Amino acid sequence: MGRATVADIKGRDFSELDKEAKANTENTNKGSNTNKNRNTTTSDSRGRKNRRRQKKTMVVHPVQRLFDACKDVFAHAGTGFVPPPDKIEQLSALLDEIRPVDVGLSPRMPFFSPQATRRAPTITYLHIHECEKFSMGIFCLPPSGVLPLHNHPGMTVFSKLLFGTMHIKSYDWVVGAPSASAVAEPSQTQRSEVRMAKVKVDSNLTAPCKTSILYPADGGNMHCFTAVTACTVLDVLGPPYSDLEGRHCTYYLAYPFTKFSGDEQVSIPDEEKDKYAWLQERDKPEDLVVEGALYTGPVIREN
Numbered sequence: 001m002g003r004a005t006v007a008d009i010k011g012r013d014f015s016e017l018d019k020e021a022k023a024n025t026e027n028t029n030k031g032s033n034t035n036k037n038r039n040t041t042t043s044d045s046r047g048r049k050n051r052r053r054q055k056k057t058m059v060v061h062p063v064q065r066l067f068d069a070c071k072d073v074f075a076h077a078g079t080g081f082v083p084p085p086d087k088i089e090q091l092s093a094l095l096d097e098i099r100p101v102d103v104g105l106s107p108r109m110p111f112f113s114p115q116a117t118r119r120a121p122t123i124t125y126l127h128i129h130e131c132e133k134f135s136m137g138i139f140c141l142p143p144s145g146v147l148p149l150h151n152h153p154g155m156t157v158f159s160k161l162l163f164g165t166m167h168i169k170s171y172d173w174v175v176g177a178p179s180a181s182a183v184a185e186p187s188q189t190q191r192s193e194v195r196m197a198k199v200k201v202d203s204n205l206t207a208p209c210k211t212s213i214l215y216p217a218d219g220g221n222m223h224c225f226t227a228v229t230a231c232t233v234l235d236v237l238g239p240p241y242s243d244l245e246g247r248h249c250t251y252y253l254a255y256p257f258t259k260f261s262g263d264e265q266v267s268i269p270d271e272e273k274d275k276y277a278w279l280q281e282r283d284k285p286e287d288l289v290v291e292g293a294l295y296t297g298p299v300i301r302e303n
Helices: 006-026 031-058 062-073 085-097 270-275
Strands: 123-130 135-141 146-150 156-163 165-173 193-206 212-214 222-227 231-238 251-256 276-282 290-293
Touching: 062 085, 062 123, 062 135, 062 231, 085 156, 085 231, 135 146, 135 222, 165 231, 193 270, 270 276
Parallel strands: 123 290
Antiparallel strands: 123 135, 135 231, 146 222, 146 251, 156 212, 156 231, 165 193, 165 222, 193 276, 251 276
């Protein structure tokens, strides 16, 4: 059966009203009162329907509310920008409310299916919006999918896990700590210098959960995502990556602190050493495959 149009539905309504009117005029004894009652009832019913339609049109979708809030919060964003605490709370609260269905996602979609491949599983990125001040997008990871350790220079990032379980390991640079000289792995072409970092988070996160936030200098600015199960994360970056403005995505290798502990300037108690690491810049991993796909959630109105 084909889908009924609005005109078809209205046609049936009007036809039914015409039949009721004819029946009422044939009954002269009861017709007057009946018509009044029915007209009043019909008028009230149509009035309620109109009011319901108006209320529906006034509802603002969660993703639109998020977009509108980002325009306000990141209006003056630049490298190193950190929103005021009340604005951070506002965006976090909006992200906390968003569900997979709000962005047109379901765990049954093909890019969440396990992948039988020798390479790392392909990650899918759904672009929602990007401008000079902020960006909104969604990463979809199949089981065992990995977003390798990378940074967010001069950026404030909100990450909302929409469904699934993800392991997060994040680091912040240790301010004032010396760098160390390291011998590069034979298979790598990265520079030999390593920098000291402290582990911020090393745990699983399972949806539903609160929004995670990282800042330009703390909060776990360098992180790695590993999908324990199929999962998806909605990211808001302010400002977004920009090579022209020096916000380039850099990838890292992480080494245990004890691997380069010979520097006499570094003194860490033995029981604390597992909370530190040495990070070394690397080329973009060859097995990292991120494919773009069409965002099928609600359309954002930009004005």
